[in-house]
Amino acid sequence: MNAKTMERTEKRLVMIGNGMAGMKAIEEILKLAPSTYDITIFGADRHPNYNRVLLSRVLAGEMAAKDITLNNEDWYRERGITLHLGKEVSEIWRGQRRVVASGGVYADYDRLVIATGSSAVILNIPGQELENVLTFRDISDCERIKEASRRFKRAAVIGGGLLGLEAAGGLVDLGMDVTVIHDQMHLMNMQLDKTAGEMLKASLEKRGIKFRLSTITTEILGDGSVGGLRFSDGSAIGCDVVIQAVGIRPNKTLAERANLYCNRGVVVNDYMQTLTDPSIYAVGECTEHRGKTYGLIAPLFEQARILAYHITGHGFKSYRGSVVSSKLKVSGVDVFSAGELKGASPEDEIYYTDRGGGVYKKLVLRDGKVSGAILFGDTNDCTRFFQMMQDEVDVRGERPALLFGNPMSGDTGHSGPASISMMAPSTVVCGCNGVTKKEIVDSIAEGGLTTRHDVTKKTKAGGSCGGCIPLIEELLVSVLGSSFMQRTKGEPICDCAELTHEEVKKEIRTSRLTTVRRAMEVMGWKGEGCGTCRPAINYYVQMTWPGEAKDDPFSRHVNERLHANIQKEGTFSVIPRIYGGAATPDELMRLAGTAKKYNVRAVKITGGQRIALLGIRKEDLRSVWGELGMKSGYAYAKALRTVKTCVGNDWCRFGTQDSMGLGITLEKILEGVLTPAKVKLSVSGCPRNCAESSIKDLGIVGIEGGWEVYIAGCAGVKARVSDLLCAVSGREEVIEIAMAYLEFYREDARYGERTSAWVKRVGLERIKKSVVDDAGERRRLKERMDECLRKRKEDPWEGPDSEEVFSAPIEITPYGGP
Amino acid sequence: MIFYRVCKITDIPVMGSRIVNLGPESAALFRLYDGSVLAIENACPHKGGPLSEGIVSGNSVICPMHNTRVDLRDGTVEGPDTGSVRTYEVKIEGEEVWIRL
Ligand code: SRM
Ligand SMILES: Cc1cc2nc3c(=O)[nH]c(=O)nc-3n(C[C@H](O)[C@H](O)[C@H](O)COP(=O)(O)OP(=O)(O)OC[C@H]3O[C@@H](n4cnc5c(N)ncnc54)[C@H](O)[C@@H]3O)c2cc1C
Ligand code: SF4
Ligand code: FES
Numbered sequence: 001m002n003a004k005t006m007e008r009t010e011k012r013l014v015m016i017g018n019g020m021a022g023m024k025a026i027e028e029i030l031k032l033a034p035s036t037y038d039i040t041i042f043g044a045d046r047h048p049n050y051n052r053v054l055l056s057r058v059l060a061g062e063m064a065a066k067d068i069t070l071n072n073e074d075w076y077r078e079r080g081i082t083l084h085l086g087k088e089v090s091e092i093w094r095g096q097r098r099v100v101a102s103g104g105v106y107a108d109y110d111r112l113v114i115a116t117g118s119s120a121v122i123l124n125i126p127g128q129e130l131e132n133v134l135t136f137r138d139i140s141d142c143e144r145i146k147e148a149s150r151r152f153k154r155a156a157v158i159g160g161g162l163l164g165l166e167a168a169g170g171l172v173d174l175g176m177d178v179t180v181i182h183d184q185m186h187l188m189n190m191q192l193d194k195t196a197g198e199m200l201k202a203s204l205e206k207r208g209i210k211f212r213l214s215t216i217t218t219e220i221l222g223d224g225s226v227g228g229l230r231f232s233d234g235s236a237i238g239c240d241v242v243i244q245a246v247g248i249r250p251n252k253t254l255a256e257r258a259n260l261y262c263n264r265g266v267v268v269n270d271y272m273q274t275l276t277d278p279s280i281y282a283v284g285e286c287t288e289h290r291g292k293t294y295g296l297i298a299p300l301f302e303q304a305r306i307l308a309y310h311i312t313g314h315g316f317k318s319y320r321g322s323v324v325s326s327k328l329k330v331s332g333v334d335v336f337s338a339g340e341l342k343g344a345s346p347e348d349e350i351y352y353t354d355r356g357g358g359v360y361k362k363l364v365l366r367d368g369k370v371s372g373a374i375l376f377g378d379t380n381d382c383t384r385f386f387q388m389m390q391d392e393v394d395v396r397g398e399r400p401a402l403l404f405g406n407p408m409s410g411d412t413g414h415s416g417p418a419s420i421s422m423m424a425p426s427t428v429v430c431g432c433n434g435v436t437k438k439e440i441v442d443s444i445a446e447g448g449l450t451t452r453h454d455v456t457k458k459t460k461a462g463g464s465c466g467g468c469i470p471l472i473e474e475l476l477v478s479v480l481g482s483s484f485m486q487r488t489k490g491e492p493i494c495d496c497a498e499l500t501h502e503e504v505k506k507e508i509r510t511s512r513l514t515t516v517r518r519a520m521e522v523m524g525w526k527g528e529g530c531g532t533c534r535p536a537i538n539y540y541v542q543m544t545w546p547g548e549a550k551d552d553p554f555s556r557h558v559n560e561r562l563h564a565n566i567q568k569e570g571t572f573s574v575i576p577r578i579y580g581g582a583a584t585p586d587e588l589m590r591l592a593g594t595a596k597k598y599n600v601r602a603v604k605i606t607g608g609q610r611i612a613l614l615g616i617r618k619e620d621l622r623s624v625w626g627e628l629g630m631k632s633g634y635a636y637a638k639a640l641r642t643v644k645t646c647v648g649n650d651w652c653r654f655g656t657q658d659s660m661g662l663g664i665t666l667e668k669i670l671e672g673v674l675t676p677a678k679v680k681l682s683v684s685g686c687p688r689n690c691a692e693s694s695i696k697d698l699g700i701v702g703i704e705g706g707w708e709v710y711i712a713g714c715a716g717v718k719a720r721v722s723d724l725l726c727a728v729s730g731r732e733e734v735i736e737i738a739m740a741y742l743e744f745y746r747e748d749a750r751y752g753e754r755t756s757a758w759v760k761r762v763g764l765e766r767i768k769k770s771v772v773d774d775a776g777e778r779r780r781l782k783e784r785m786d787e788c789l790r791k792r793k794e795d796p797w798e799g800p801d802s803e804e805v806f807s808a809p810i811e812i813t814p815y816g817g818p
Numbered sequence: 819m820i821f822y823r824v825c826k827i828t829d830i831p832v833m834g835s836r837i838v839n840l841g842p843e844s845a846a847l848f849r850l851y852d853g854s855v856l857a858i859e860n861a862c863p864h865k866g867g868p869l870s871e872g873i874v875s876g877n878s879v880i881c882p883m884h885n886t887r888v889d890l891r892d893g894t895v896e897g898p899d900t901g902s903v904r905t906y907e908v909k910i911e912g913e914e915v916w917i918r919l
Contacts (some may be wrong), residue, residue: 120914433884458898460898460899461900464884527875528833528875528876529873529875530875530880531880531885534873534875535873553834554831554832554834554874555833555871557873558872558882562871566871566882566883570868570871802831803833805831807829809836809837809839809844812822812824812838812839812840814841
């Protein structure tokens with residue numbers, strides 16, 4: 001095989017280890033550059049790559065070993081990968097760039113990846129040689145444990161961490177009498193504090209597991225086969241099977257023997273290359289990065305992606321370490337933990353304890369941000385908190401409600417039990433696409449899916465309005481435990497590039513990119529972009545370089561390309577501006593006249609205080625606009641939509657301010673400015689708030705002697721009540737703050753992110769600081785908004801739009817005969 | 819089925835489309851970034867959405883109604899959706915685009 005591969009023009013990539021991290025790296029490499037490498041993989045295990053995370057389900061009998069295979073042998077064959085199963089690599093000859101495995105098989109490499117994972121730690125105590133002293137690491141361990149459970153009744157698990165408890169849970173399900181021995185004072189001491197550890201113990205005791213805490217095992221007793229355990233206090237228990245789950249140790253011997261620098265694991269740089277030899281990479285549990293080793297899937301997959309990027313010469317991403325979370329996968333017990341367990345001082349900790357109800361929640365804060373979370377009994381908020389940690393959301397303003405915020409509140413269209421675990425399998429999770437809980441769970445378990453994006457791609461759930469995304473994330477957590485990858489912080493725009501929204505924006509600015517096409521070229525896009533990334537880039541270039549960047553109509557949804565909303569039968573709606581909801585009789589007459597002339601199928605007062613003409617044909621759009629002589633209401637765009645006003649102090653007996661006047665002024669100033677998502681405003685004349693400022697992206701409420709400014713409200717898929725940004729006395733100040741706030745939003749938010757989601761993510765404090773507290777910054781923001789307004793497009797219903805997007809169908813008349 | 823001359827290649831915007839109607843039949847002609855022209859039936863297998871108004875991405879078009887992704891080369895739909903649309907043969911002679919309907 002050596003001679004054969006030498007002739008190829010491809011480079012030779014050899015991987016040692018056929019486990020989860022290594023195979024993820026191979027999948028990513030194939031995605032990025034399918035033909036760069038001729039790939040050879042060695043796996044000591046006899047099984048092709050499988051999902052180790054689900055071993056506890058196999059143990060518990062919920063799944064069969066074959067159900068957890070991730071890549072079967074056909075998979076390797078179809079991709080032309082040479083796979084040596086059951087072949088353990090024993091040598092790396094760096095001089096010759098060759099690896100040698102058992103049975104004399106060898107392979108030469110140009111690039112080598114070490115992905116040897118880790119092994120269970122074996123205690124240094126007498127009795128290890130006895131029969132039925134087992135570990136819990138791979139499929140054969142699982143088979144041995146199940147086999148033993150058929151013959152014996154009593155099991156002891158040494159180690160009260162995640163793995164030990166999952167093993168204990170499985171053994172109880174197999175009908176065994178189980179005792180867990182743990183040397184610390186409380187269970188899962190790496191992930192939980194004392195209270196949570198104690199509650200966990202109580203709850204597992206109810207499931208029938210017995211515990212010996214603060215107990216050090218000194219000897220495994222028995223004659224040929226296990227008979228019991230002895231402890232340091234001299235006491236002993238009887239048992240027939242022992243499972244050691246006291247930790248894992250990175251498999252680094254091979255690397256050490258090849259003189260690659262190792263510490264606790266094989267030490268790698270931020271691109272996953274070994275420090276000693278740049279042609280050798282390492283990934284997974286066997287590695288040590290910035291002094292840390294990882295034993296959970298999420299960070300390992302992240303490493304695998306970075307490795308793939310580097311080894312194929314794509315992009316410039318580096319690995320900077322991960323925040324990890326863990327969730328115990330024992331049925332009937334909900335425990336979640338992430339980040340720091342303790343605050344620097346008691347002031348940095350927030351608790352909720354209900355021992356009777358079996359619920360405990362703790363948040364650890366650092367510099368106003370969530371740095372750790374422990375949830376017991378009710379883990380519904382785990383994705384929310386973990387997201388806050390990843391996004392480094394400033395939560396100071398939300399402190400009082402942090403532990404009580406139910407992520408489901410305000411959701412429409414998928415109400416039902418608040419807890420995903422209580423939902424029936426047939427419950428529809430994604431109301432837009434009609435995808436049930438069962439379909440999602442099956443796709444996760446069987447398809448080896450690990451991200452929300454994977455689930456959406458496979459099932460469509462979460463791909464439309466997005467309201468069910470938190471539920472999908474919960475399902476991922478409940479099926480996969482902590483291996484569910486929270487990638488939000490580093491989440492790429494889409495599958496076409498491994499870049500985040502933030503990285504894309506930065507590159508557009510630093511490299512002065514002014515067209516979608518050029519931006520994709522410079523940033524090494526795969527292919528021509530898709531319906532997700534191209535519209536985003538199109539927005540970012542125009543936001544960053546107003547007037548200079550070129551709009552690409554074919555990177556826009558049809559609504560924005562044609563300046564009208566497409567409707568059911570392929571017709572369109574026309575909604576002109578009616579500033580502040582106040583129409584003139586002239587306008588109404590023109591609306592009525594046009595509706596009659598074009599025989600418009602329906603005329604409707606919209607929820608946004610304007611009038612819609614529905615069912616217009618594409619070819620009539622431009623004449624309808626012309627006839628109306630009104631400006632576009634942008635009801636189709638990611639831009640300013642409506643400014644809802646109440647009648648205000650000109651008419652209303654309670655009115656304290658001229659809400660209609662201010663609303664109309666704001667609408668005239670801001671119309672036509674592009675935003676990351678649609679923006680809705682309102683102005684009410686008094687705190688009775690008839691214009692509903694509490695659910696608008698920007699809501700203004702008149703008070704005696706001034707105005708209150710509210711931001712980030714929303715009444716759509718995920719309702720959110722707005723936050724008070726500030727109170728000011730003059731109209732001009734309101735206008736300046738409104739402009740600065742919206743400019744900040746334009747620049748900072750991700751494409752498609754409404755103000756409600758954005759403010760929730762970045763924190764109210766940050767916005768207050770720039771828009772209210774710092775007058776200089778506010779002025780600069782307003783100036784940038786002024787600049788953008790000067791360069792904004794003419795009214796799209798009037799301006800010379802590219803003819804080609806409106807071109808009429810070509811009608812063909814059939815020839816007389818064939 | 820015979821070839822009809824429909825338009826000049828430059829009459830179709832790059833990454834955009836033109837509709838061709840022959841009696842009740844409606845085809846959407848797409849001009850891809852690489853210059854090739856492909857034609858499919860202009861009705862989405864999901865609920866009949868006008869594929870001509872979709873965003874072109876690689877060799878596919880994304881239906882503007884509910885994001886079904888249709889392969890312009892063979893008219894098949896990408897999973898998890900199912901179904902397919904007709905494809906039409908296109909030839910280019912000089913500047914002229916011909917379609918077989
Ligand atoms: C016409 C109108 C309904 C009506 O008959 O009243 C309407 C119609 C549509 N809305 Fe709406 N929305 C209309 C007011 C609203 C309101 C109420 C309001 O603005 O006061 C809301 C909730 C308030 C809010 O946005 O916070 C609303 C929340 C949505 C949402 C959910 C947005 C969200 O972030 O959660 C969508 C979906 C989206 O934008 O992705 C949506 C999307 C749509 C689209 C554009 C669906 C689409 O993409 O094709 C509908 C177009 C129908 C058509 O045939 O033209 N519409 N929509 C209203 C137009 C107001 C206007 O004058 O411009
Ligand atoms: C029971 C159990 C439950 C778990 N639950 C979770 C969970 O809920 N969430 C979570 O995030 N993580 C969980 N984990 C941890 C997760 O499975 C591991 O972090 C992950 O599998 C490690 O991936 P890896 O590729 O680094 O190592 P592995 O998957 O162990 O792969 C290493 C591979 O290398 C092979 N190998 C080693 N040396 C050689 C050699 N010299 N030559 C050839 N091949 C070699 C091995 O045979 C093995 O197949 C669990 C682990 C176990 C055991
Ligand atoms: S108008 Fe809005 S609420 Fe009504 S059907 Fe359309 S998107 Fe849904
Ligand atoms: S009509 Fe095309 S996706 Fe629904």
